[in-house]
Amino acid sequence: MLPALMPPGCLKGGVAVVIDVLRASTTIVHALANDAVSVVPCESVEEAQAVAAGHVPDKVLLGGERHGQLIDGFDLDNSPLAYTAEVVAGRTIAFTTTNGTRALRACEDATRVIIGTFVNRAAVARVLRDDGRPVHLVCAGTNGHLTAEDILFAGAIAADLDPQTPDVQTQMAIDYYRSHFMDDNTFRETIRASRGGQNLLRLGLDADVDRASELDRFTIVPEWSRDTNTIT
Numbered sequence: 001m002l003p004a005l006m007p008p009g010c011l012k013g014g015v016a017v018v019i020d021v022l023r024a025s026t027t028i029v030h031a032l033a034n035d036a037v038s039v040v041p042c043e044s045v046e047e048a049q050a051v052a053a054g055h056v057p058d059k060v061l062l063g064g065e066r067h068g069q070l071i072d073g074f075d076l077d078n079s080p081l082a083y084t085a086e087v088v089a090g091r092t093i094a095f096t097t098t099n100g101t102r103a104l105r106a107c108e109d110a111t112r113v114i115i116g117t118f119v120n121r122a123a124v125a126r127v128l129r130d131d132g133r134p135v136h137l138v139c140a141g142t143n144g145h146l147t148a149e150d151i152l153f154a155g156a157i158a159a160d161l162d163p164q165t166p167d168v169q170t171q172m173a174i175d176y177y178r179s180h181f182m183d184d185n186t187f188r189e190t191i192r193a194s195r196g197g198q199n200l201l202r203l204g205l206d207a208d209v210d211r212a213s214e215l216d217r218f219t220i221v222p223e224w225s226r227d228t229n230t231i232t
Contacts, residue, residue, distance in 0.1 A: 022196035024100025
């Protein structure tokens, strides 16, 4: 339910799904679905700027946020709606966020690392079934705290995969999903009432919350390469 709760070495030999529904995972899926060349996850603003400096200027964009808002000097914030084909197609995104990119870096031990969120839920479940290795659902959380929207998605994927002997955290996520996904209104209200949802609503970013609540808008499953530190 948080990267900090993972025992050391637990991801080795498995597939990690990085979950930051509001909004990094959702934004990464949008960027790549709209033909960005790749997303380069960076832990700091300075790292993102260094990555951008190594590219041809008109072929790279700086994207991300701190505390939900655009970083000074960056081209894009962390709104999935900003990553349209007209803006990102053919470009690399040097990307840093408060929670999502840090959660991804915590998954370096996994054999495979993919990006999951509601807008590509069915595709993520299909990839995990086809892969067959142990699955680790890694919730980014918000500033070190549990956040309902990530746990809700983890529970959705776990329920899709129907594990026979889920551990305690997984069973809790499944139970949470089953009690908060009874209908579309309940699901959307759960997202809006979550820690991440409330943070965005306070910033007037209702449209981002609504977009992140859409199911299966895309069929792509972004995957992170440890060797190149790129998501494609």
